[in-house]
Amino acid sequence: MLTREERHVLQGINLSAKQIIWGATGGAIESATPVVRETFLRQLGEWLGFQGEVFHAMSKLGLYPAYDLKTLLQGDVKLAKETLEAREA
Template identity: 40%
Template structure:
């Protein structure tokens, strides 16, 4: 059997990283706010979303030991939640605006969306460099990046709601 079958490729490791980081941040937010929801049906939808995210995260983190350069996680303080949340929001905003620009048929709409896209790109850059220079997002250190994911996922999964 080929040794490559027992470990992840770099590109799939990074995709899994994006999914775990984004879903863990979302899970934390859902768990923090579910108790504020008074509508029973909406609260039930949030509870279903929490359960689905927990399952997704639990399944995805099982792949981390097969990631290139993975090392075991040591518990440490996590001060990156708000910065990571902003970075994730900025990244999704860039993606959404980039898609919207390609769908714009009206020149005025395309102009406005393009301007918004440039603003979103600037915000993403600022959020990225903020997290990077403080060591909250070690973009060039895959083992630390994956460690941060596992810590955030563990925090999200441990939270009560």
């Protein structure tokens, strides 16, 4: 079983990967030269693969029930409470 800190780290990694994906997508769309565009597209593909691995690992651990909205929302509420409690400590 993962500790609260380990769960937060995994969730942070997942969120960071998603942010990088959005940035690489924007870079590919806005790039002025084919070489720069291809660089962003290559990075986008690598980050999509990485984020997929993180998602599957989290899903196997029960941390990302993407197909069960009720459980997903309950997890978000629990994470928010834990975060607030950690800030108060």
